[in-house]
Amino acid sequence: MNKKKVLIITYYWPPAGGPGVQRWLKFVKYLPDFGIEPIVFIPENPNYPLQDTSLNQDVPTEVKIIKQPINEPYKWASLFFKKTSKTISKGIISDKKKQSLVEKMMLFIRGNCFIPDARVGWVKPSIKTLMGIIKKEGIETVITTGPPHSLHLIGLGLKKELKIKWIADFRDPWTTIGYHKQLKLTGYAQKKHKQLENRVLNTADDIIVTSFVTKNEFLNITNKPVTVITNGYDNEKRVDFEMDSKFTLAHIGSLLSKRNPEVLWQVLADLLREHTGFAKDFQLNLVGTVSEEVFKSLELIGLSNYVNNVGYVSHEESIVFQKKSQLLLLIEINSEETKCIIPGKLFEYMVSNRPIIAVGPKGSDVEKIIKETNTGVYFNYEDYEAIKRYILKGYDLYKNNALISHPIGLQKYHRKSLAGTLYKLL
Structure with a gap:
């Protein structure tokens, strides 16, 4: 029996690093178990801001991969403004008051000359x-996944020309994502983004989103079916590790300029001052890209000497940090727009057996999942006393070798279970 062929159009693919790669890498791994043959379409010469060659080993050997050349504006920009281009392409945007003239110029060009994004030149040739x-x-079914949301315009064009089923997968929202306001959009550009978003949402046969907040947002724009398929976790190969001897709080992933939980830094600074034992045992591990603004906040409050700045590591190495840290930090920007953001690392955190401390806006989807799975505690930015009590409780458990999480109901977030949900749409 011939398997049904499905074309997946994605920008991020190994050796690209970051959570955006793993979503469709894992779907491609498990869809054949449901009688689906995925064919993957990717850029031939992409400009990935982060690379993780360890993910190459997860690409199934039998999958057909088709590549198309792409002209990368970020690559050209990096010839003249290397540092600024690299940070913007990673999504790190400085505070408005601290932006250089070069950064302001590049943000304006990015927001107004490349709509919806800098990969729009790949649409027509693709x-x-x-x-x-x-x-x-x-092929009867095409799936596009964004960001970059310009890839949905490929689906839009193919739907117009051919009799295909088109599914649009949104790993993040489009016009309501937090950084959109920082792109210095003109009125024309804002209108154009809205028009393109509307056309995609009302032309695709099915829409997939990663959060319930985004689903509700899109249901106000379209009558097309919207299905939530979150990110998830996979069976990782066994890794050797020893638990940290220190009382480590670890944040794994990017800490952007506005993802800067000063309430948490204040709690930690106060605990260091008030408890001699805590000061001797504590260490803050930052694993991933961290903005200068975050480092400056840590320095001003007196935490710099307790920070272990690890930097970007491979996915394999990040798993080790998740398993050996005493507590895991999950931080989101305190804004209405970020309620829908469910970081991919949340699901790997959940199966690490380490308790999670999450700080973010009220009413977020992350809060819902953490409570449902009993994998940690979610705090708002106003919860100084509650955060302090929880960290002290965790410290007491650590001293008694009893600090561990007690998760429930995680199986539905396994990558194969999520692939089964996708199969039903196919």
């Missing part, structure tokens, strides 16, 4: 290439 491939391979 449509031209894929029309022949879809006919040749007998």
Whole structure:
């Protein structure tokens, strides 16, 4: 029996690093178990701000991968403004008052000259290439995943030209994502983004989102079916590790300029001052890209000597940090726009057996999942006393070798279970 062929159009693919890669890498791994043959379409010469070659080993050897050349504006910009171009492409945008003239200029160009994003030049040549491939391979279903949301315009073009089923997967929202306001959009650009978002949401046959907040937002724009398929966790190969001897709080992933929980830094500074034993045992591990603004906040409050700045590591190495740390930090920007953000690392955190301290806006989807799975505690930015009590409680458990999480109901977030939900749409 021939498997049903599905074309997946994605920008991020190994050796790209970061959580955006793993979503479709894992779907491609498990869809064949449900009688689906995935064919993956990616750029031939992408400009990935982060790379993780360890993810190459997760690409199934039998999967067909088709590549199309792409012109990368970030690559050209890096020839003249290397540091600024690299930080913007990673999503790190300085506070408005601290932006240099170069950063302001690049943000304006990014927001107004490349709509919806800097990969829009890949759309037309990709449509031209894929029309022949879809006919040749007998493909009936196409999936586009964004960001970059310009990839949805490839789906839009293919839907217009061919009789295909098109599913649009939104790993993040489009016009309501937090950094959108920082792109210095003109009125024309804002209107154009809205128009394109509306066309995609009302032309695709099915829409997938990663959060319940985004689903509700999109249901106000379209009558098309919207399905929530979160990110998840996979079975990782066994890793050797020893639990940290210190009372480590670890944040794994990017800490952007506005993802800067000063209430947490204040709690830690006060605990260090008030408890001699805590000061001797405590260490803050920052694993991943961290903005200068965060480092300055830590320095001003007196935490610099307790910070272990690890920097970016491979996915394999990040798993080790998750398992050996005493407590895991999950931080989100305190804003209405970030209620829908469910970081991919949350699900790996949940199976690490380490308790999670999450700090973010009220009413977020992260809060819902952490409570449902009993994997930690979620705090708002106003919860100074509650955060302090929880860390002290964790410290007491650590001293008694009893600090561990007690999760429930995690199986539905396994990557294979999520692939089964996707299969039902296919």
